[in-house]
Amino acid sequence: xxxxxxxxxxxxxxxxxxxxxxxxxxxxxxxxxxxxxxxxxxxxxxxxxxxxxxxxxxxxxxxxxxxxxxxxxxxxxxxxxxxxxxxxxxxxxxxxxxxxxxxxxxxxxxxxxxxxxxxxxxxxxxxxxxxx
Numbered sequence: 001x002x003x004x005x006x007x008x009x010x011x012x013x014x015x016x017x018x019x020x021x022x023x024x025x026x027x028x029x030x031x032x033x034x035x036x037x038x039x040x041x042x043x044x045x046x047x048x049x050x051x052x053x054x055x056x057x058x059x060x061x062x063x064x065x066x067x068x069x070x071x072x073x074x075x076x077x078x079x080x081x082x083x084x085x086x087x088x089x090x091x092x093x094x095x096x097x098x099x100x101x102x103x104x105x106x107x108x109x110x111x112x113x114x115x116x117x118x119x120x121x122x123x124x125x126x127x128x129x130x131x132x
Contacts, residue, residue: 018051018109018127020087031087053109055083055129060093060101069115077101081129096131106132 020031023044028037031051037044060079070076077093079101093101094112107129116123 018053020049020051021046022049029085029087031083031089051087051089052084055081055107057093057101057103057105057107057131058082058088059103062098079107079129081107092128094128094130100131108132 018031019033020029021033022029023037023040023046025040025044026037028039029049029051030037030046033048034046036042037046058080060077062075062077064075066074066076077096077098079091079093080088081091082088092112093107094110109127110130111125112128114124114126
């Protein structure tokens, strides 16, 4: 078992809280967090900001040949979700009928299991999206 996994995952604000950042100079939001605004450079001031939990599907695909460790979950959907503030994130779409997963469909963020370290190992959680 990987004993450091829980500590690492809990310290990643993007994974548990969808915490991004925003430039106070130009108002541009970023996810994941940035230390510097690429638009304003040194003039920008970056602050932490929680990302919205609602958005729409910008693009999607159905995965039939999964990477190692996710073979048992196929088929599943991955989508580029455009959040209500314009930020785009890549995420799995869960708990949704296949016919409802389409471009423009409204979605909400949900908290779900991402992986586990063996049958009795550590379970890692994170954000995914569900069609409304």
